[in-house]
Amino acid sequence: MSKRTTGDVFRRTAVVAGVSAVGALVWSSRRRSAGGRHEMPDLPGAHEDGTFHVTPDGRLQPD
Template sequence: MEKLARVRRAERRIVKVQRRVWLAQVLLWPAIVVGAVLSVGTLVWFLRRPSSGGRHEMPDLPGAHETQP
């Protein structure tokens, strides 16, 4: 009978470990998806933001950008 009890305990331990592995796998995929979405969003944000070099707004008043002698 003692041997049977040891087998049952071992089975319960295995089931517990399998349940934890399954839970870790289930939680891993949403984390990967969220990380990928954030990475792509950050990349798109960096590529689409206006660059400050070379372009500027013209002043509102005509001739304001010209230097006066």
């Protein structure tokens, strides 16, 4: 068996800490990113039918 020196242990600890820090930054930035396709609408019911409808010729008409 080879002996582990203090430098080897420090180097391994520094690498593990660096990888963990980068992983935490990536996870945090992806989790907090604004927007995205699963974002909730600003107002309740915003995704539901409003008071307008589209006519066959493509115009908006009030209900």
